[in-house]
Amino acid sequence: MVGLAILTTILLLADDFLQQLYTANNRAELELSYVFVLWVISLCLWLCGRPWFVNLILALFAFMQLLQISHISYIGDPLTAIDISKLFSERHEIGVAINSTFKDHWPALLAWGIPYAFLFGVYNWGIRHFRIQRSWIPLIIVVLILGSKPNRAITRDMLAFMPGAARSSLHNSINVFSYYAVRMMGRDKTVEGPDYAPYTISRTEPVDPPENIWILMPDSVRSDRLGIGGYHRDTTPHLSALWARGELQAAQGIAASVATGSSLPLFMNVIAEPGNFQALEDRTANMFRLAQEAGYKTFWISTQESKMMNGIGSRYIDVHITEEDNPIDLNMKGDKAVLDWLKTQTWGERNFVVINLRSTHSPYEEAYAAEDEDFARWPDGAEVDYDTRMSNAYDNAVVYLDEILASSIEFLSDNFDGDHLWLFTSDHGQELGEDKLWGHNRLTANVAGVPIVMHQKHDDDSAIRYRLPDAQFISHYEIGQWLLGTMGYELDNPNQQQSVHYFQGEKLHEDNLYMRVVENENSLVFCRPTLVSRHARNEACRPDFTMQALPWGDIRLVDSDRTAIEGKKVLIR
Structure with a gap:
C-alpha cells in the first residue's frame, strides 16, 4: 500500500x-x-x-x-x-x-x-x-x-x-x-466597486534610468521605531552611519494597507483608491510588468510563503525565491540567508529586484534566534514583564534588520556597475502595546506609519541624480508612481486628488474598510473609517486621529545601558 x-x-x-x-x-x-x-x-x-x-x-x-x-x-x-x-x-x-x-x-x-x-x-x-x-x-x-x-x-x-x-x-x-x-457560492457580489476612470501609462524615455532598482520591503516595520527616524534608541546604527555621510534620503511613508496580503498588491500595482478592482485585475501599472518591458530582469526574493506573490503580477517575475525553496537555510540563518541567495543569482544588465523579509514580524525574537546569545541589546527574557519583553524584542529585531539592509546596499554597490536606486519601505507598521494594542490588521496611526528611505550610487560620483518626491509624507502609491518615472513611465490617474491618500483594511476584494488621509501642513489627518460600498470622494472628513512628520536623522538618545524601554508615542497626537 x-x-x-x-x-x-x-x-x-x-x-x-x-x-x-x-x-x-x-x-x-x-x-x-x-x-x-x-x-x-x-x-x-x-x-x-x-x-x-x-x-x-x-x-x-x-x-x-x-x-x-x-x-x-x-x-x-x-x-x-x-x-x-x-x-x-x-x-x-x-x-x-x-x-x-x-x-x-x-x-x-x-x-x-x-x-x-x-x-x-x-x-x-x-x-x-x-x-x-x-x-x-x-x-x-x-x-x-x-x-x-x-x-x-x-x-x-x-x-x-x-x-x-x-x-x-x-x-x-x-x-x-x-x-x-x-x-x-450562490451569492451576489459582496460589493460593487466605485466607478473609477481607468489608469493609463505612457512611455517617457528617461535620460538616464538606473541600471538597478532594488526595493526592500520587510514586514511590519514602524517608522518611529527606527533610530534614523528619531527613535530614542539607536536601532539602526548602520543606516544612521550612512545618513551621517549624506548617503540617504528619507520621508515619512503612508502604508497602502494594514496587512501584507493586501498591501503588496496595492503597492506593486501602484493603486491608490479603495475598491479599484479593475486596476487590480488589469495590472495597468504593475511594476514587474513595466520593468520587464523597460528591459529589466525581474526578481522576487522573499523569506515568506509563496502565497505572498498573489496579486503582485507573478507572471512578470523572471526569478522568484520564497520560503518554500530554502526552509532549512532560513531555519539555520534567519533572514540573513537572503544575503547568500543574492550571491548565487544570474543577474541581467538591468535588474528590478524586490526583497520581502519577515525580520520584524511577530514573534520578534525569532528574527535573531540564530545569532549569538548576546545579540539582543535590550532584555527579552522572563526578567522583564510581557509588554517590555515584546517591545524590546521588536527593537532587537530592527537592529537585526538594519544589518541586512546595510549589507544589501554594500552588495549592490560592490557588485554592480552603473547607477542604482535602493529603496526601503515596509508593507505596514505595527502596534506595540500602545493603548493595549498589538499587531496590525487595524486602521491605526502606528500601522499606517512606514519608512521611505532611499540610497543611490553613481559611477561618476556626480551630484545627486534621483530625489524622492519633495514632500514630508509619501504614500505607497506616490513612491510607486515615482519609481515608474525612474524607469521611463508616466502614470496618469484621473481619479487622483491632490494631498489626499488612502489607508485600507485587509479585505482587499470585499467590502473593505478604509480611511481617507488628508495632508494638513506638518501632519496627516486620518478621516473616520468607511466602507468601500459607501465610498464618496468629496465627503467631508471627520477626523479620527493625526500623524506627525518624523525628524529623520535626528538621533536624540542612544539607550546604552540596555534598560527596559520607556513608553514613547511619536506618531499619535
Whole structure:
C-alpha cells in the first residue's frame, strides 16, 4: 500500500510538472509538508477500499484541476475565489475566449487528462485486484483533512485562501474552491466597486534610468521605531552611519494597507483608491510588468510563503525565491540567508529586484534566534514583564534588520556597475502595546506609519541624480508612481486628488474598510473609517486621529545601558 500511495501521490502532483513542459506560467514547486499530507490522503483512499468514495474524491479533484490548469495556461496565474465566481457569471465571455484560443492552449488538456486517467485506472483496478478490505476509518480521515479547509473558511477572510504561485495547483484549488463554496457560492457580489476612470501609462524615455532598482520591503516595520527616524534608541546604527555621510534620503511613508496580503498588491500595482478592482485585475501599472518591458530582469526574493506573490503580477517575475525553496537555510540563518541567495543569482544588465523579509514580524525574537546569545541589546527574557519583553524584542529585531539592509546596499554597490536606486519601505507598521494594542490588521496611526528611505550610487560620483518626491509624507502609491518615472513611465490617474491618500483594511476584494488621509501642513489627518460600498470622494472628513512628520536623522538618545524601554508615542497626537 505504501508504494501504491507513493505512485498515486506522484500522479496527483504530475499535472503541474507536465504543464511546465510547455509553459512557464505554471510555477509550482514541491512543498514537503503538503506532499506528505497528499500522501496520507492517497494512502487512506487505498485503505478505505471503497471505489465509489475514491471516484468521488478523484472526480472532485479532476474538476477543480481542469479549471485550474486551464486558467493557469490562459491567464498565467492560479485561480482565485473571485475567478471561480466569474466562471459561472461570465460563461459567454469565457466560452468565446476558449473558442478563439483553444489552438494555443490545448496542451493543458493533456497535462490534466493524462495523470487523472491513470489515477482513475490505477485506483479502480488496484482496489479490486488486491481485494482491499473496506474500512471506514481511512474514509473519515480523508473527510476530516479535506473538510478542514471549508471549516476554516467560516472564520477566515479571503486573503487566507489566496493562491500562491509557487504552490502545487491542487493545493491552491482546494483552498480557493473551499472558500468559494462556503462564502461565495450562490451569492451576489459582496460589493460593487466605485466607478473609477481607468489608469493609463505612457512611455517617457528617461535620460538616464538606473541600471538597478532594488526595493526592500520587510514586514511590519514602524517608522518611529527606527533610530534614523528619531527613535530614542539607536536601532539602526548602520543606516544612521550612512545618513551621517549624506548617503540617504528619507520621508515619512503612508502604508497602502494594514496587512501584507493586501498591501503588496496595492503597492506593486501602484493603486491608490479603495475598491479599484479593475486596476487590480488589469495590472495597468504593475511594476514587474513595466520593468520587464523597460528591459529589466525581474526578481522576487522573499523569506515568506509563496502565497505572498498573489496579486503582485507573478507572471512578470523572471526569478522568484520564497520560503518554500530554502526552509532549512532560513531555519539555520534567519533572514540573513537572503544575503547568500543574492550571491548565487544570474543577474541581467538591468535588474528590478524586490526583497520581502519577515525580520520584524511577530514573534520578534525569532528574527535573531540564530545569532549569538548576546545579540539582543535590550532584555527579552522572563526578567522583564510581557509588554517590555515584546517591545524590546521588536527593537532587537530592527537592529537585526538594519544589518541586512546595510549589507544589501554594500552588495549592490560592490557588485554592480552603473547607477542604482535602493529603496526601503515596509508593507505596514505595527502596534506595540500602545493603548493595549498589538499587531496590525487595524486602521491605526502606528500601522499606517512606514519608512521611505532611499540610497543611490553613481559611477561618476556626480551630484545627486534621483530625489524622492519633495514632500514630508509619501504614500505607497506616490513612491510607486515615482519609481515608474525612474524607469521611463508616466502614470496618469484621473481619479487622483491632490494631498489626499488612502489607508485600507485587509479585505482587499470585499467590502473593505478604509480611511481617507488628508495632508494638513506638518501632519496627516486620518478621516473616520468607511466602507468601500459607501465610498464618496468629496465627503467631508471627520477626523479620527493625526500623524506627525518624523525628524529623520535626528538621533536624540542612544539607550546604552540596555534598560527596559520607556513608553514613547511619536506618531499619535
